[in-house]
Amino acid sequence: MSKIANKQMICEVLMEAAKTDKDIVALCSDSRGSGSFTPFAETYPDQFVETGIAEQNLVSISAGLAKCGKKSYAVSPACFLSTRSYEQAKVDVAYSNTNVKLIGISGGVSYGALGMSHHSAQDIAAMSAIPNMRVYIPSDHLQTKELTKALLKDEKPAYVRVGRNAVDPVYEEENVPFEMDKATVIREGSDVAIIACGEMVGPAKAAAEILKEQGISATVVDMYCIKPLDKAAIVKAASNAKAVLTVEEHAPFGGLGSMVSQVVGSECPRKVVNMSLPDAPVITGTSREVFDYYGLNAEGIAKKAAELVK
Structure with a gap:
């Protein structure tokens, strides 16, 4: 593709x-x-x-x-x-x-x-x-x-x-589920809900496949609409999971993780862990090198998700 x-x-x-x-x-x-x-x-x-x-x-x-x-x-x-x-x-x-x-x-x-x-x-x-x-x-x-x-x-x-470089497509040309201001549920699971945005959606989707091999069922939500936030999608995903993992290419404060935590905390309390860039100057390198360094890749996401549901 x-x-x-x-x-x-x-x-x-x-x-x-x-x-x-x-x-x-x-x-x-x-x-x-x-x-x-x-x-x-x-x-x-x-x-x-x-x-x-x-x-x-x-x-x-x-x-x-x-x-x-x-x-x-x-x-x-x-x-x-x-x-x-x-x-x-x-x-x-x-x-x-x-x-x-x-x-x-x-x-x-x-x-x-x-x-x-x-x-x-x-x-x-x-x-x-x-x-x-x-x-x-x-x-x-x-x-x-x-x-x-x-x-x-x-x-x-x-x-x-948007990012600088082309990334592997998350969707297929003949099947691009899209509704304005509504998150896209890529897959549904019962153990952990992974909510991601932007370039982190691809790795989150791949992480779910790794988790499947480990016997862990993961929901993956593409929250492209940061604001207005699709609260209903968050509540549904969190309610059906033991824990929630958010993944974003952003600082740890005030981003997707913070927003999801507010919704989950008030509507359906679950443990929420945010994977993000650090609260510090980020290392220099290509996007892939930076993501790999901080564990913002399929393997890192799968590892963190597995830890959450143990």
Whole structure:
């Protein structure tokens, strides 16, 4: 099955839609190449804005265009989009309720070798804390395609974080279960519930296969919709399990693990353990090297899940 970077899929969906919808506008902060938006800029130059390395301007201009009836897609590295332009995201986009989709590319540790300055390990917590801001982290290009198509149909703000490189598909082209703001249950089990998002969904799915060989039945939930969080899916998965394991490419505070813990603690108390990046500068290396180092891979997830149900 083909591997396509999520950011490339976003561009492809928008280019197809822009054939007939001239209100679609893509904006980049010197990031058209890294964001895979060069084809959009070349095909629709009148629907493309380059702000240069000025993320705050990027977001404010996007909001201004949205107030004029445009559908703005602001594309910039997640590490900068979620920090340098945080006030603009809060005020110009969310508080003003403008039709701006913030596309955070190369999220998490995608820029692994460049160090902490280029890591975005706080964006789930930061963006989720803003009223009116929705937060999505799709797991593969197939889900990204469905999400992007769905976002084209509404006029509400959203932050979408995607990785830098193509990853193995979680789903199959002929079978991509997707419902807006509803988590996808990849498999159901009775011993442990593994709830993951983004690039951690693939390893979580593989971990379930390892656990099966050990006689452990695992539920795997793809929580691509961080906000609004699918609480019903969490309650169902937790209620049918002895323990819950969350897995995310994020700091240990304020992310998916924290959100799931709140829901489980209030609705169906179970032990919840969060696997995440550490509360420290992450080692440098490729995404795979970083994940392997911290046990954020199939083997590490399976090991932690097995420990939980013993």
